Amino acid sequence: MSLILNIESAIDGCSVAVSDEGRLVFHEEDQSTHNNAVSLGLLVDNALAFIDSHGMKLDAVAVSEGPGSYTGLRIGVSMAKGVCYGRGLKLIAVPTLKLLCVRLLLTEELPDDALLCPMIDARRMEVYSALYDRALKPVREIRADIVDRETYLEYLEKHPVWFLGNGSAKCRDVIDHPAAHFIEDVMPEARWMFPLAEQSFNRGEFRDVAYFEPYYLKDFIAVKPKKQV
Numbered sequence: 001m002s003l004i005l006n007i008e009s010a011i012d013g014c015s016v017a018v019s020d021e022g023r024l025v026f027h028e029e030d031q032s033t034h035n036n037a038v039s040l041g042l043l044v045d046n047a048l049a050f051i052d053s054h055g056m057k058l059d060a061v062a063v064s065e066g067p068g069s070y071t072g073l074r075i076g077v078s079m080a081k082g083v084c085y086g087r088g089l090k091l092i093a094v095p096t097l098k099l100l101c102v103r104l105l106l107t108e109e110l111p112d113d114a115l116l117c118p119m120i121d122a123r124r125m126e127v128y129s130a131l132y133d134r135a136l137k138p139v140r141e142i143r144a145d146i147v148d149r150e151t152y153l154e155y156l157e158k159h160p161v162w163f164l165g166n167g168s169a170k171c172r173d174v175i176d177h178p179a180a181h182f183i184e185d186v187m188p189e190a191r192w193m194f195p196l197a198e199q200s201f202n203r204g205e206f207r208d209v210a211y212f213e214p215y216y217l218k219d220f221i222a223v224k225p226k227k228q229v
Contacts, residue, residue, distance in 0.1 A: 002019075002020075002021065002022075002059045002060060002198060002201045002202075003018070003019070003020050003021075003051070003056050003057060003058050003059050003060075004018070004019050004058075004059060004060050004061070004062050004092070004194065004197050004198065004201060005017075005018055005044075005047055005048070005051070005058055005060075005061045005062070005083060006018070006019060006061075006062045006063075006094075006190040006191075006193040006194060006197055007040070007044065007061065007062065007063045007064065007076050007079055007080050007190060008063075008064040008076065008099070008188050008189060008190040008193060009036045009040050009064065009069075009072045009073070009075055009076035009079075010064045010066055010067075010068030010069060010072050010073055010076065010096045010120075010188050011068050011069055011072060011120065011121075011166060011187065011188060012031065012069070012072075012187075013029065013030055013031030013032070013036070013039075013187075014029065014030055014031075014036045014039050014040040014043060014072070014075075014076070015027070015028065015029035015030070015031075015043065015189050015190040015191065016028055016029075016040070016043040016044055016046075016047045016190050017047075017189075017190035017191045017193060017194065018047055018050060018051060018056075019193075019194035019197065019198065020056070022194060022195070022198045023194075024191055024194055026047055026050045026051075027190065027191040028043050028046055028047065029043070029189065029190070029191075030042075030043060031187075036071070036072055036075045036076070037075050040075060040076065040079055041079065044079055044083065048083070058087060058089060059089065059090065059201070060089050060090040060091070060092050060197070060201055060206070061080045061083050061084050061089050061090070061091055061092065062080075062091075062092035062093070062094050062193055062194075062196075062197035062200070063076050063077055063079075063080035063091070063092070063093060063094065064076060064094050064096045064099055064188055064190075064193065065077070065093035065094060065095060065096060065214055065215045066095075066096050066214045066215035066216055066217065067096060067097070067120060067128040067142065067215055067216060067217035067218075068096050068120055068128070068188070068214075070216055073214035073215075073216065074214060076214075077212065077213070077214045081209055081212070084209045085209065090201075090206045091206055091207045091208075091209045091212060092197050092200045092201060092205070092206060092207065093200075093207050093212065093215075094193050094196045094197055094200070095142075095196075095215070096120065096188050096215075097118040097120065097128065097129070097130045097142060097165075098118070098130075098132065098136055098196060099188045099189075099192060099193055099196065100118035100120075100164055100165045100186055100187075100188055101116045101118055101132055101136060101164070102192040102193075102195055102196065103186060103189070103192045104116065104162065104164060104183065104186065105134065105136075106192070106195075110134060110162065111160055112134070113158075113159050113160070114133075114134055114159065114160050114161070114162060115131050115132065115133060115139055115155055115159045115160070115161045115162070116131070116132045116133075116134075116136075116161075116162050116164065117129055117130070117131050117132075117152065117155075117161050117162065117163045117164070117168075118130065118132075118164055118165045118186075119163060119164065119165040119166070119167030119168045119171065120165055120166065120167050121165075121166045121167040121170070122144060122167070122218075124146075125146055125147050125148070125170065125171075125174070126144055126145065126146050126147070127144070127145055127147060127167035127168075127170075127171065128142065128143075128144055128145075128167070128217055129142070129143070129145050129167065130142040130143070131152075131155060131161075139155070140155075142215075142217065143217075144217060144218055147170075147171045147174055147175070148174060149174060149175065149176065151175075152175060152180075153177070156175075156177045156179045156180055157179075159179065160179045160180075160181060161179060161180055161181065162181045162182075162183060163175070163180060163181065163182050163183070164182070164183040164184070164186040165184075165186050165187070166184070166187065168182050168183070168184050169182070169184040172184075
């Protein structure tokens with residue numbers, strides 16, 4: 001079994017959680033700020049203080065690997081690496097789109113043939129998305145979609161599809177299909193990482209702390225601010 005520190009900062013806000021043998025024992029979040037560098041550092045310090053004060057021995061750090069915000073992912077991975085280096089721990093990467101599905105799978109009853117389509121908002125009508133079955137086996141790979149009515153039609157004609165995440169709201173009117181279901185308030189949170197992190201730990205699926213990079217999916221493009229008149 002394992003004691004894992006889970007770190008999430010892929011979109012807006014950030015959160016941390018500690019799981020002990022697949023059971024959540026600590027969770028804190030800060031969704032009120034965009035300054036993840038400061039907020040996440042405080043949350044990680046609180047989590048480590050909890051671990052140390054209870055005489056626990058940390059085995060690994062799990063981090064939400066992306067896709068998502070370039071800055072948020074970079075901060076989260078840097079923080080996770082720092083803890084791994086400082087305490088000699090293993091590093092686990094949790095795919096952010098799979099993470100979005102966990103809460104729904106643990107709290108809702110879905111039909112056997114249901115598909116899940118987690119969506120992370122990119123820009124305009126673009127989202128980062130993938131399709132999974134109820135066992136979180138990939139049905140379609142992760143990609144950046146510019147969403148129109150045809151984008152997911154082949155799946156909607158055969159399955160009920162649950163679209164979830166902060167990218168799903170802008171797609172509701174465009175997709176407009178009777179088999180489409182939308183859950184817009186689902187965000188990636190550290191407290192839902194533990195099933196995926198525990199699974200990776202038990203399988204020995206660890207990342208190289210020195211060379212691991214977030215899964216950005218697309219290269220970062222800097223936008224120059226408009227000049228103020």
